[in-house]
Amino acid sequence: MENTVIELEGLTKYYGSVKAVDNLSLRISKGEVFGLLGPNGAGKTTTILMMLGLCEPSAGQARVCGIDAARDPIAVKRKVAYMPDTLGFYDDMTALENLLYVGRLNGLADGEARARQTMELVGLQNELHKKTSAYSRGMKQRLGLADVLLREPEVIILDEPTLGIDPAGIRHFLTLIRQLSRQKGITVLLSSHHLHQVQQVCDRVGIFVGGKLLAAGNIESLARELFGGDSFVTTITAREPAEQWGGLLQDLERLEGLRQVETEGSTATLSCTRDITPEVVRLFVEKGLGVTGVYRKQYGLDEIYHRYFENNLN
Amino acid sequence: MTPGPFEVMVRKEVADHIRSRRFLVLLLMVLLVFAGTLYISFSHIREAKGDSDFVFLKLLTLSDGTLPTFHVFLSFLGPLLGIALGFDAINSEYNNRTLVRLLAQPVYRDNLLLAKFCGALLVVGVLFLSLVLLMVGGGMILTGVKPEPAEILRILAFVVLNVVYVGFWLSLSITLSVGFRNVATSALVAIGIWLFFTVFYKILVNAVMNAVVPEGYLMPEEMLSYNRLLMSLLRVDPGQLYTDAATTLLMPSVRSLGALSMEQMAWAVPSPLSFMNSLMIVWPQVTGLVAGTTLCFALAYYLFMRKEVRA
Numbered sequence: 001m002e003n004t005v006i007e008l009e010g011l012t013k014y015y016g017s018v019k020a021v022d023n024l025s026l027r028i029s030k031g032e033v034f035g036l037l038g039p040n041g042a043g044k045t046t047t048i049l050m051m052l053g054l055c056e057p058s059a060g061q062a063r064v065c066g067i068d069a070a071r072d073p074i075a076v077k078r079k080v081a082y083m084p085d086t087l088g089f090y091d092d093m094t095a096l097e098n099l100l101y102v103g104r105l106n107g108l109a110d111g112e113a114r115a116r117q118t119m120e121l122v123g124l125q126n127e128l129h130k131k132t133s134a135y136s137r138g139m140k141q142r143l144g145l146a147d148v149l150l151r152e153p154e155v156i157i158l159d160e161p162t163l164g165i166d167p168a169g170i171r172h173f174l175t176l177i178r179q180l181s182r183q184k185g186i187t188v189l190l191s192s193h194h195l196h197q198v199q200q201v202c203d204r205v206g207i208f209v210g211g212k213l214l215a216a217g218n219i220e221s222l223a224r225e226l227f228g229g230d231s232f233v234t235t236i237t238a239r240e241p242a243e244q245w246g247g248l249l250q251d252l253e254r255l256e257g258l259r260q261v262e263t264e265g266s267t268a269t270l271s272c273t274r275d276i277t278p279e280v281v282r283l284f285v286e287k288g289l290g291v292t293g294v295y296r297k298q299y300g301l302d303e304i305y306h307r308y309f310e311n312n313l314n
Numbered sequence: 315m316t317p318g319p320f321e322v323m324v325r326k327e328v329a330d331h332i333r334s335r336r337f338l339v340l341l342l343m344v345l346l347v348f349a350g351t352l353y354i355s356f357s358h359i360r361e362a363k364g365d366s367d368f369v370f371l372k373l374l375t376l377s378d379g380t381l382p383t384f385h386v387f388l389s390f391l392g393p394l395l396g397i398a399l400g401f402d403a404i405n406s407e408y409n410n411r412t413l414v415r416l417l418a419q420p421v422y423r424d425n426l427l428l429a430k431f432c433g434a435l436l437v438v439g440v441l442f443l444s445l446v447l448l449m450v451g452g453g454m455i456l457t458g459v460k461p462e463p464a465e466i467l468r469i470l471a472f473v474v475l476n477v478v479y480v481g482f483w484l485s486l487s488i489t490l491s492v493g494f495r496n497v498a499t500s501a502l503v504a505i506g507i508w509l510f511f512t513v514f515y516k517i518l519v520n521a522v523m524n525a526v527v528p529e530g531y532l533m534p535e536e537m538l539s540y541n542r543l544l545m546s547l548l549r550v551d552p553g554q555l556y557t558d559a560a561t562t563l564l565m566p567s568v569r570s571l572g573a574l575s576m577e578q579m580a581w582a583v584p585s586p587l588s589f590m591n592s593l594m595i596v597w598p599q600v601t602g603l604v605a606g607t608t609l610c611f612a613l614a615y616y617l618f619m620r621k622e623v624r625a
Contacts, residue, residue: 054418054623055622056620074420074422077419082415087415088415088416089415090410090412101326102419104317105319105419105421106319106419106420
C-alpha cells in the first residue's frame with residue numbers, strides 16, 4: 001500500500017531474557033487514527049520507542065514514512081512528533097520557554113507565533129508565562145499536545161495522553177485530536193487504557209497483550225475476529241433454578257448454532273454463532289418454565305479487551 | 315542564519331549554568347580566592363619591582379606565605395569547578411524525565427553530550443578570561459606599568475591551561491553522570507577520585523618508591539632512573555600536570571620540570587625563557603590533560619549512545 005505511513009515487520013525486543021515485544025507486524029495508513037490498547041507492561045511504549053529509533057529492536061524492522069527507524073532516526077524524528085507518557089518539561093522554565101526551546105531545536109523560524117497559536121488551540125493561552133512546575137497534570141498534557149502540534153508533523157504519537165485528565169477533559173482532548181487528524185491529514189497513533197473514549201475516536205484499534213499484537217481492526221471486525229464462533233451471547237433467567245429444568249439443557253445443546261451453555265443459579269448463558277434467542281425462549285416456554293429475563297449481549301471494546309486479556313492469562 | 319540544534323542546546327546549557335545558584339557559589343569562591351591572592355601580591359609588588367620584568371606575572375605568582383598563590387589554589391579548586399558543573403549533566407535529565415522528550419527531537423545523541431561539555435566549558439572560559447583581564451587592567455592602573463607581549467602571551471596560555479584542566483574534570487564528571495543513574499552517587503564518586511589524587515596519591519607514591527628503591531649507595535644512573543620513575547608516577551595525577559605547566563608558564567625562570575644534571579646546567583644561559591621555549595616544556599603536560607579529557611569523553615560517548623532512555 002503506497003499509503004502506509006507506519007509499517008512494522010516482525011519487530012521483536014528482548015530485555016535480557018524477557019521478550020518485551022514479540023514478532024509485531026502492523027500497518028498504519030495515512031490520516032488514520034490508530035489506538036494501541038493494552039495493559040501495563042504489554043510493550044506499547046517499547047514499540048513506540050522502536051518506531052522513533054530511541055530503542056534498538058532485537059529483530060525486525062520499523063519503517064515510518066518509508067524510513068527505517070533504526071538506520072535514520074533523525075529523519076524519522078523530523079516527521080514524527082512524540083508525546084511521552086512522562087511528559088518531561090523543564091520545570092524551571094515557563095511553558096512558553098519550553099515550547100520555544102523545542103521550536104528552536106527543530107529549526108522553526110516563527111516559533112513564537114506558532115507557540116501562541118497552538119497554546120490557544122489547547123486553551124492554555126492565559127498560562128503561557130507560568131513555570132511548568134506550577135502546571136497541573138491536565139495542563140501539562142495539554143501543553144504536551146501544543147508542543148506536538150507546534151512542529152506540524154506528519155505523524156503524531158501519543159503515549160497515554162489521557163492519563164490524569166478528568167472525563168470531560170479526555171473527551172475534549174480526543175475530539176480535538178480526531179478533528180486535527182481529519183483537517184490536516186495527520187496520522188495519529190495513540191496508546192491508552194481508556195477504552196471507551198479511545199473506541200469513539202479511533203478508526204482502528206490494536207490489542208496489545210504480553211508483547212503480542214492479538215488483533216487489529218475496527219470494532220466490528222475485531223469482534224468478529226476475536227469472538228469468531230460465539231459473537232452472540234444470550235443470557236436467559238428463569239424463575240426456577242437450573243436443577244429443576246429437567247432435560248432442557250440437552251434440548252438446548254441440540255440447537256443449531258449453539259457453542260456453549262453455562263448455568264448458574266437460575267441463569268443460563270449461551271454462546272452461539274448466530275442469534276437463536278427466539279428459539280431458546282420458545283424452548284423454555286414449551287418446558288413450562290417462567291422466563292423472567294432475556295438479555296442479548298453486544299460486544300464492545302471492554303468485552304473484547306477483557307476476553308483477550310483473560311485468554312492470554314490462560 | 316538559524317542556529318543548528320547544537321548551538322541551541324549550548325545556549326540553553328550556558329543560560330542554565332549562569333542562572334543556577336550552584337554556579338553563583340562557585341563563582342563567589344573563585345572570586346574570593348582571586349581577590350585574596352591578588353591583594354597579597356599587590357602589597358608585595360613594590361619590593362619585587364626592582365627587577366621590573368614581568369610585573370604582571372609576578373602579580374599572579376607572588377606570595378608571602380600567608381596564602382598560596384592563585385595557581386596553587388586553582389590546582390585544587392579547578393577540579394571542584396569541573397565536577398560541580400558536570401556531575402548531574404545526564405542523570406538529572408534522566409531523573410526529571412526530560413531526556414526522552416529531548417531525544418525525541420531531531421537532534422543527534424552525541425550532540426547532547428557535546429553541548430553539555432561545551433556549555434560548561436564556555437562558562438568557565440569566560441570566567442577565567444574576564445578575571446585575568448580584570449587583573450591586567452587593574453594592574454595597569456595601580457602600578458602604571460605596561461604589560462609586555464611575552465607576559466600577555468603567557469597569561470593567555472595560563473587561561474587556556476586552566477580551561478583545559480577544568481575541562482578534564484568536567485569530562486570526568488560528565489562520564490560519571492552518564493554511568494550512574496543517581497546524581498548523588500556520581501557526585502560522590504567524582505569527589506572521591508579528586509580526594510584520592512589530592513590527598514592520598516602522593517602518600518601512595520611515596521610508599522611505592524620506598525619499597526622499590528634499594529637501601530645503601532646508588533650509582534648516579536640508578537638514581538636518575540629512580541627519579542624518572544618517581545616523576546612518571548607523580549605525573550599520573552592531573553593536578554601535578556597542571557601545577558607543573560602553570561609554574562613553567564607563569565615563572566619564566568623555570569627551565570625544567572625534572573632533575574637536571576650538572577652537565578646540562580653547565581652551558582645554560584641564566585636568563586628567563588622565551589614564551590615558545592616555555593611552551594615546549596609545558597606541551598607534554600597539556601597534551602596529557604587533553605588526552606585524559608578525550609578518553610573520558612570517549613567513554614561517556616560509548617556509554618551514552620546505547621543507553622536506554624525510557625524512565
